Each structure stands twice: as structure tokens, then as C-alpha cells.
Amino acid sequence: MVENVNPITPAEPTKLVLYVAGQTPKSVSAIENLERICAEHLPGRYRIEVVDLRKSPQLAREHNIIAIPTLVRELPTPIRKIIGDLSDSEKVLVHLKIGD
């Protein structure tokens, strides 16, 4: 599979995984910020899975998560990571929409 020949298509929903640690302030902010950005910019075309690493720390391995919160764009490929509380909407949008 060659990454750069696979642009985002409208039919394919964006699948996002947000890694948080319980209810640390940054985790809570990241959840809220992400929901707001998706509702505004990707209405109906996204799926979010929130993974609480405080409950299941072993899940960090799948995406090699180090810092919390971290957002992983699983689909469309290639996988993208955005680290932080997602308070910079512009930056988040750039990362989510970039097809490389």
C-alpha cells in the first residue's frame, strides 16, 4: 500500500482514537475540544474512540503512546498523531485533513 495515493474520500469516515488518562484537566479538555472541532468541521463523517489509559494502560502499545492526551487519526491512513489538549483548532484541522 502506498500512502500518498490514498486521499481522503467523502465516503470514508474519519476514525479517531483519543488517548486520555482518566479525568486529568488536559484529558477532559482534549475530549471537549475534539468533539467540538469534529461537530463543526466533519459533521457526520467521523468516529471517535476514547481510550482511558488509566483503566487500560496496555492499550498504549497499539499506537505507541507516550504523552497524554494524544489523538490518533487511524483512518484514513496514514496514521497521524496530535499531542496535546487540541486547543489549537487550526493545527488540529491541518493534521486531520492532510492527506500527504
Next chain:
Amino acid sequence: MGQENPSLTAELRRRLEEAEETIRAIREGEIDALVIRNPASEEEVFTLEGGPEPFRAFMEAMDLGAAAFDAEGRMLYANSALGELLGLTADELLVRGVCSALDPVAASTVRTLIADGGKIKSSAEIVVGDGRHVQVSASPLRVGVTDAVAVTFTDITHRIRERAIQESERAALAILASANEAVIVCDLHGRITHANAAVDAISAENLVGKTFGTAVRLAVPGSTNPQPGAEIVALAIAGSPVQGIEAFAPDAPKCKDLLISAAPLRIGSDAISGCVVTMVDLSQRKRLEQQQLLLMGELDHRVKNTLALVLSIANRTANSEETVNGFQTAFSGRIQALAATHNILAECSWASVRVGEVLHQEVGPFISSGENRLRVSGPDVRILPRAAIALGLVLHELATNAVKYGALSSPAGIVAVRLTDDPASPYFSLEWRETDGPTVAEPSRFGFGQTVITRSLQYSVDGGAVLEYPAEGVRCIMRIPRADVVAA
């Protein structure tokens, strides 16, 4: 080096970017937890220093409800004690929020506190669903790198109820302390638990802790019980109020005569928990009763004396006067003299009167006003009623004689009265001397008037009067017993 694998290069570049992004995010405070691998190769979440974990552990350990809100008022965290206080589970609290469990007024109060809490510390009291009083305090808090508001919810229902109980207890004690009557409260065993200040007049000791029956020694007239106090208390504790028992407290420093009442003590609608004994001081009343008895005896004595005197005056006047008219004049004059002395004695409550006053009262009516025909000299003294009545009668007789035959029967005649008070003498003396009147001759016969003059003051060996008839005018020396002269 051979030709690079482009996908490997891309992967490496991606990892480098990711590493740089992680470092940047840590440096700029965008993350607050890290995943680390422990020696057993297991992932663990490590919260960065300054993060909420120690704070959260601390909050969970607290009994009081606590929650943290971010600057926008979103709840970041709430401890389980808050859930219990508001009747919500931890999940319900997280999903629905604190205000869901409050009435609109309380919810509005809490929202205002949270909104202000980021800037200043503030607090307010709310009432939650089941009537409990909760003190809500909000203050600024910094969680990691975030500004937040810490809100605590303290159940102060107990404190408020305790305050109300203390207040009513204080009021009860104040009422007890302010009572004029001595009030003693006993427990079910008759042991004294409270005694107000008025009890000091009944016992010099501190009675609290002692048994009423033995601590307050009482004697009840007509009672054979050696400890009537114990009996009164026992009756009250058994539910029978005791009212108005007169008792004598031989050991009391001030109030020995008491009127005792006792009633069962019921707090609320509970069973009897003791009794309240009130003791009214009867000393004052007893004193008044005694004084009244004394006054009644005195009055009785005086009325009898006066009646005997009137009777005697009537008999003697009848014997010495030859006509009905003469009797009428002499008798009414003597009764009026008696009444005049009575008047001045009554004005001073039958205590004592001045000799000068008796003189003017008895002689004054026979002298026209403006005439200086009664001349009194010497020191005036106060004399007791017995002497005053006798002196009044004597002076009346002297004055009527002077008007009929002596100095007051002629326009120029004068009556001089000299008062002499020699402390060494057993009597106080008055010398009545008439001058400038008609020539006097000793009367051929002595009427009752003379008897009144010479005998009236003889009720004591030191009293009496001597009447002489020198030609220039009548002279009479009266002696008032020293015992009836009031010391100045």
C-alpha cells in the same frame, strides 16, 4: 550506503516528527500524563508533577464534599463524599453535574459561587433536598497548568442544630438565673443539677451535685418527717406537684421562712427527668404579718385606754359640775383636748410629738390670733404618746381655768411657759406661770379639773404636776418622766 528505502525513510521521518512533537507538547504544557514502561515491562500512566493526582487522592480522603471546575464552569472532578451528600452516585454526578441535585435557588447560588470562585474566595449556605444545611465555599485553584475553581460542600446541619440547642439552653439558663425566687433543679435521684443565684440566700454552699433532702435542711410545721425536703422532691419526681408548703430553713443565711413548691420536670414530651423546686422568701411577709399583729394589739390597747379615759372624764365631770350645761361644756372641752393630742400623735404615726406642738394645739384655741399672750421659752423636746396625751389633758385644764378665772380672762394677762431639760434630772419640766391677770385666791373647792392637772402625769413615779395659787397668777410645774422623752 545503497539506495534508501523510501517507506523506511518516511517512517523514520514520521517518528522523528512525533518525538519532536512530544517534546514540544511536554515543554508547552499541553499534556499532563505520560505512559511509561515499568521494570516488569508493563505500561503505567504517570501523571506529571503538579497534576491533579495528589490533590484528588487528598480530596477523596476528605469527609466533606469537594469538586473542581474549570474556568468555564465545567466540572473536572467531584469526590465521592459530594455524591453521598447530594444523594447521587459518582457517575450520576459526573454526567448530570452538581446542580442537577439542587433546587433552583441553591443551584443558582452554586453557579454564582463557581463563576466568582476563579477570582475570589467566597462562600454561601444552601439547603439540599432532605433539609440539610450545606456550606458551599469556592476558591481559585491551579491544577497543573490550568486555572480552576475548588468548591467544597460542608454539611453544617449538625452544627446549626447544635447552635440552636445551645441557644435554647442558654436561654433556659438565663431564665433560671433571672428568676427572683430560688430555683433548684433535681435529677431523678433528687440530686441537684442546677441552682440559681437566689439560692445563695438559702444556702451558703454550692449545692450542685448534692441531694436536695440532705443539702437543704427544712422544718415543716406539723410534719413528723425528719427530711421533709426529700419527701417534697420524691413526690414531684413521682409526678405529683407540691404547692405552697411553708417551711423553715434553720441553716439559711438570709431567708429562713420559705414557701416551697415542686413540680415534675418534663423535657419536651419525654418522661419525667427530675423536678424543679421553687422557694419563695417569706421573711418579708412574716415580718409584715408580725408588725400588723403588733399594730392591731396596740390599736386595741389604745382604744380601750381612750374609752376608759373618756368614761372616767365623763364620771368625774358629772360629779363636779352642777348643771347639765356646765357638764356639757366641760366634758366636750376635755374630749376635744384629748382629740387634739390624738390628732398630732396620729400625724406622726403615734411615734413622738414636740412639747411645743402640744402646747400650741391645746392653748392656741383660747388666744386670739396675732396676740402674743403665750410665751414659750427653753429647749423643746419630743415626748412619747403616753406623756403627750396626759400633758394635753393637763394643758387643756390649765388653759380653760386661765380663760375662766386667770390671766386669759383679762385682756392684758400673759401665760409664760418655761421648758427645762436637765439631763441629770429624772424628768423634763414645764413651768406654767400666769401674770398680769386678776388677783388669784386659792379656790374654796377643787373640781375634777384640778384632779386632771395633778394626777394625769402620775402614771410614773417621775411624773406629776404641782398647782399653786399665788396672788399674782396661777403657777403649775409639770414633770414628764425622762423615760417618755425621746433622746435627741
